Amino acid sequence: MRLVVARCAVDYTGRLTAHLPLAPRLLIVKADGSVLVHSDGGSYKPLNWMSPPCTLRTITRSDADADADTDADTDADADTAGSVEDHGAAPDEESVAAASVEDPEAPEDDPWIEQWDVTHAKTGDRLRVRIHEVISDLSADLGVDPGLQKDGVEAHLQALLAENIETLGEGWSLVRREYATAIGPVDILAKDPEGGTVAIEIKRRGEIDGVEQLTRYLELLNRDPLLSPVRGIFAAQLIKPQAKVLAGDRGIDCVTLDYDALRGIDDAESRLF
Amino acid sequence: MRLVVARCAVDYTGRLTAHLPLAPRLLIVKADGSVLVHSDGGSYKPLNWMSPPCTLRTITRSDADADADTDADTDADADTAGSVEDHGAAPDEESVAAASVEDPEAPEDDPWIEQWDVTHAKTGDRLRVRIHEVISDLSADLGVDPGLQKDGVEAHLQALLAENIETLGEGWSLVRREYATAIGPVDILAKDPEGGTVAIEIKRRGEIDGVEQLTRYLELLNRDPLLSPVRGIFAAQLIKPQAKVLAGDRGIDCVTLDYDALRGIDDAESRLF
DNA sequence: CGGTATATGTCGCTC
DNA sequence: GAGCGACGTATACCG
Known part of the structure; x- marks a missing residue:
């Protein structure tokens, strides 16, 4: 250098x-x-x-x-x-x-x-x-850097919600994480208490493009007669008003995630074992 | 520093x-x-x-x-x-x-x-x-930097196309740049030779989210009975294949912009005065 | 200050 | 290499 x-x-x-x-x-x-x-x-x-x-x-x-x-x-x-x-x-x-x-x-x-x-x-x-x-x-010769170790991004939120899917309510169950579609993976696919399929898109901050993304997934998933009907949930730590409006307009539910609470649940659970 | x-x-x-x-x-x-x-x-x-x-x-x-x-x-x-x-x-x-x-x-x-x-x-x-x-x-004390002078960003493309709207063809006219809507400004609103209203979204590189953006604008503009029907044009220096397909699927025309040519036209025009 | 769009975005992943 | 989504995105503009 x-x-x-x-x-x-x-x-x-x-x-x-x-x-x-x-x-x-x-x-x-x-x-x-x-x-x-x-x-x-x-x-x-x-x-x-x-x-x-x-x-x-x-x-x-x-x-x-x-x-x-x-x-x-x-x-x-x-x-x-x-x-x-x-x-x-x-x-x-x-x-x-x-x-x-x-x-x-x-x-x-x-x-x-x-x-x-x-x-x-x-x-x-x-x-x-x-x-x-x-x-x-x-x-100065610095050599090659050992690199940065990160922790605590969206992947973590996704893992926490997947492990604690009942956060959404009694009777919810996880189908799978990173459910693959032709246009990309859906963060979480779940079943609601009535047995209906639900696609969940998770963001740290919920903005309009996240709603667009989920909309594309839903459009595709609902073309599959084996899955349809699939409804959507937009989950984020913070959801911007405009994103909320757009989601509502498209029949997508919004859920605000509490990262610390989820982590707390997770810690409490792991302490049981 | x-x-x-x-x-x-x-x-x-x-x-x-x-x-x-x-x-x-x-x-x-x-x-x-x-x-x-x-x-x-x-x-x-x-x-x-x-x-x-x-x-x-x-x-x-x-x-x-x-x-x-x-x-x-x-x-x-x-x-x-x-x-x-x-x-x-x-x-x-x-x-x-x-x-x-x-x-x-x-x-x-x-x-x-x-x-x-x-x-x-x-x-x-x-x-x-x-x-x-x-x-x-x-x-070392560097003082305050005079700052970067940029040229060739999207704003320039927009200005150039607005000033040379006839690039799109004979009989086209500009309504206005940065046409305000509730969900953001449309880059250019124009009229085609038949008098139809056209919303133009400009990007340096045309990708899928740009088509989504234009789609949102069109949806909103077409709710206005005074404007409707409004069609869309997606204009960029380079349009990715996926964006082209999505645009086509939604009835949006694609136009590839030549920045150097537009600038050339503009220079030639300004030289006349 | 919030909402939206831009960026020489960059980075990292999958296909 | 293209496509795509995340990023401690940062930043400018506008109401």
Whole structure:
């Protein structure tokens, strides 16, 4: 990992076109070749970035119009270096993007001293960083990270409700979790006390698209004469008003789940064994 | 902005619980108090983070069991410092999370030397970083970033198509952009050559949820006897096959937009004036 | 402040 | 690789 604090200007061309005016920023070059441009604020998202796999080519000002100093900073295919020539003869759209500004940020007395060209071979995305002043430059080898261990997301809610299906009322039973359909798995398929089949869609936060999802499942399930009629329940820790309205309009019941209570039940049950 | 490369272990408690085992990582503390934990790979997303507004409290090992060295690293309300005491006497769930691991990563010969407690006052999210070894530590003042200038997002597509509605064919006219309905704004409302009303949903990439969105709008618009019948057009730079099928099934036409061509038309037009 | 739609979304899974 | 759903989604816009 290389950390460069520098006054720089950045241009990105890919799914969109974006430009960052000259200012001090943090540049991160990771071991996999990815590049992040961070400001001193905002959120965890960089102002600009390039995802791996990508290649970084560095040009210093003195070399600018001569042969470029090729710096293979990744372990990607070395033979793709030939694409550097293609890059020089790339289609006109890129030169338009670069020329349209007429380089207003490089007056005689403040030229860029180093340029990074980061390219994503697959998507064609390109990131260009022009460094005018290096404030600090540091490298460190961190090795491979052991990774993040997570706990407590929707899957957990689903497991808890499946294990405690009687939370919905006396006489309810579980048919199965992740009931497969052609358009995706239904979170829970259950039977109500009258023996009717019920499809349950679970969300942490119940919003309109969750109702749409359940609607699609119900439409499909109700085409199966062996299952039909199937009604739906939309279960979430919090259900937005609009989602409630849409669900009601489509005859779907809403249930608010209490994660802590479910976990409590579960803990109490497991303590019995 | 402070950049610390350190061997550390991280725990997060908030909407979920997450743990990072002891390993070398980059820690970024931004001017607004936000903290990012990056590995040397992956993507632009940190392994763990805390969004602003949040407060950072630093404890060094020698102080660990005595009074904590309070380091107000943000410009947030100073009087919330009183919550530090609440933190010490916080509800049991947090101590459970911390104690459940029994501190397996701190053997006698490798103790943590510094601990960061980052808390988000509003949401109650907490991030704890235990530093076992500082590899490097650097601070820099970057100032406020002038910000990113974007071009080519959906808003531009919408504006371009609205201004060049005749792209859809001879005799088309614009009714209005962002036509408001109870469930959200329709991107473009237009009239076809026969005078029929058409709702147009625009996406950069046309996928199934965009068709769902347009379907909701059409359902609502067609309840209005003054507007009905309203048909739909799904317009995007690229339309996925599944979205095309679903749109066709619902009588919605698909149009593929050429952003560069639209921009070209627009440039040509503006050059006339 | 809540509701909705967008994102260079990214990530991870299944097929 | 495409399709699809979840995400500590974050973020902007609008009432």
